[in-house]
Amino acid sequence: MMLYLHIPFCKRKCPYCDFISFPGREGEIGRYVGALLREMEQKSDQSGTKTVSSVFFGGGTPSLLPIPELERLFKGLRRHFRLKEGAEITMEANPGTLNPEWLRAALSLGANRLSLGAQAMQDRLLRGIGRIHRAKDVVLAINWAKEAGFSKLSADLMYALPGQSLSDFEESLRLLLGLGLPHLSCYNLTIEGGTPFGRSLKRGEIVPPNEDDELRFFGLAEEVLAAGGLKRYEISNYALPGFESWHNLGYWNRDEYLGLGCAAHSLAGGARFANTSSLEGYISALEAGKSPESERQLLSEAETQFEELMLGLRKMDGVILSEGTFERYAGRLKPLELAGFLGLKGRRARLTAKGLPVMNAILARLMD
Numbered sequence: 001m002m003l004y005l006h007i008p009f010c011k012r013k014c015p016y017c018d019f020i021s022f023p024g025r026e027g028e029i030g031r032y033v034g035a036l037l038r039e040m041e042q043k044s045d046q047s048g049t050k051t052v053s054s055v056f057f058g059g060g061t062p063s064l065l066p067i068p069e070l071e072r073l074f075k076g077l078r079r080h081f082r083l084k085e086g087a088e089i090t091m092e093a094n095p096g097t098l099n100p101e102w103l104r105a106a107l108s109l110g111a112n113r114l115s116l117g118a119q120a121m122q123d124r125l126l127r128g129i130g131r132i133h134r135a136k137d138v139v140l141a142i143n144w145a146k147e148a149g150f151s152k153l154s155a156d157l158m159y160a161l162p163g164q165s166l167s168d169f170e171e172s173l174r175l176l177l178g179l180g181l182p183h184l185s186c187y188n189l190t191i192e193g194g195t196p197f198g199r200s201l202k203r204g205e206i207v208p209p210n211e212d213d214e215l216r217f218f219g220l221a222e223e224v225l226a227a228g229g230l231k232r233y234e235i236s237n238y239a240l241p242g243f244e245s246w247h248n249l250g251y252w253n254r255d256e257y258l259g260l261g262c263a264a265h266s267l268a269g270g271a272r273f274a275n276t277s278s279l280e281g282y283i284s285a286l287e288a289g290k291s292p293e294s295e296r297q298l299l300s301e302a303e304t305q306f307e308e309l310m311l312g313l314r315k316m317d318g319v320i321l322s323e324g325t326f327e328r329y330a331g332r333l334k335p336l337e338l339a340g341f342l343g344l345k346g347r348r349a350r351l352t353a354k355g356l357p358v359m360n361a362i363l364a365r366l367m368d
């Protein structure tokens, strides 16, 4: 069993972001943590006797949590859940919000993995995507985290940013490799309607990269990181052996997880369910002793099997399909194998180097 805690506070909203996060509402962190503690109590029943192997503080910006609030959360986690000895506890952090004291406190409370939203290592690109931090903040944050004692360190990088060249991206990859990071995640910028970037795209002020450019970025990440010893283990994630994220792997293996917090999603007991994405709605539901859940979908056998295939194929090792899933999809997997997009060995299916970059088209084909 895994836990996800959503911390929906940010200093400023990045113009491409469509995550649930509320800039300028840090004044409500205390009430929000109180609500999270109440939700832990509610949800602890659902974890039953299962031990928790991974806790992920995501956001938003978990590094905006003041140390006393972090202490309350860790106390609550230990009171309400059975944390496995050596559980992986990840904190997402914005390099523009960190300081050595916070990092030392997070580590001493039990966090043992830090995931930094670096995004790029060129100040002009960081300015262009509205980030509050600069490249030097990433370097400082990594050095402080190492000094504090974090060995599991990761950074997110984005590609296909407006004005970003392949050599910019290569420079970012090399700089982070040079700082000794054992894990990196590389995502392409997706521009969603309803964000300031979405509106700029509509007005023609942003030119989206074409598919070929995206493939070049995708290929470059693998080439540079493999040379530095980081193996791609999922379509967007790279790690030195042994540094793969437990939370990510659990997610793609369809392990059960409970999401706590505003807009947090869960997978447990054969259902996917989610909390309200209204900050006030979330806090006031819990203050009134009610559940903050706003949607629940019981998964049918067909939906479960599609998820098994779709999530499993994201991993480079592929997925050993259950018998029922293999039977349902064998007729659609074989032609993809013959065309060289997929390898099949018994019930194990994995994308080939030819299939990886076109994963979305393959999944669409499998959905038909």
Ligand code: SF4
Residues within 6 Å of the ligand: 009, 010, 012, 013, 014, 017, 018, 019, 021, 059, 060, 061, 094, 117
């Ligand atoms: S820091 Fe992250 S969560 Fe917050 S607005 Fe920017 S991209 Fe969104």
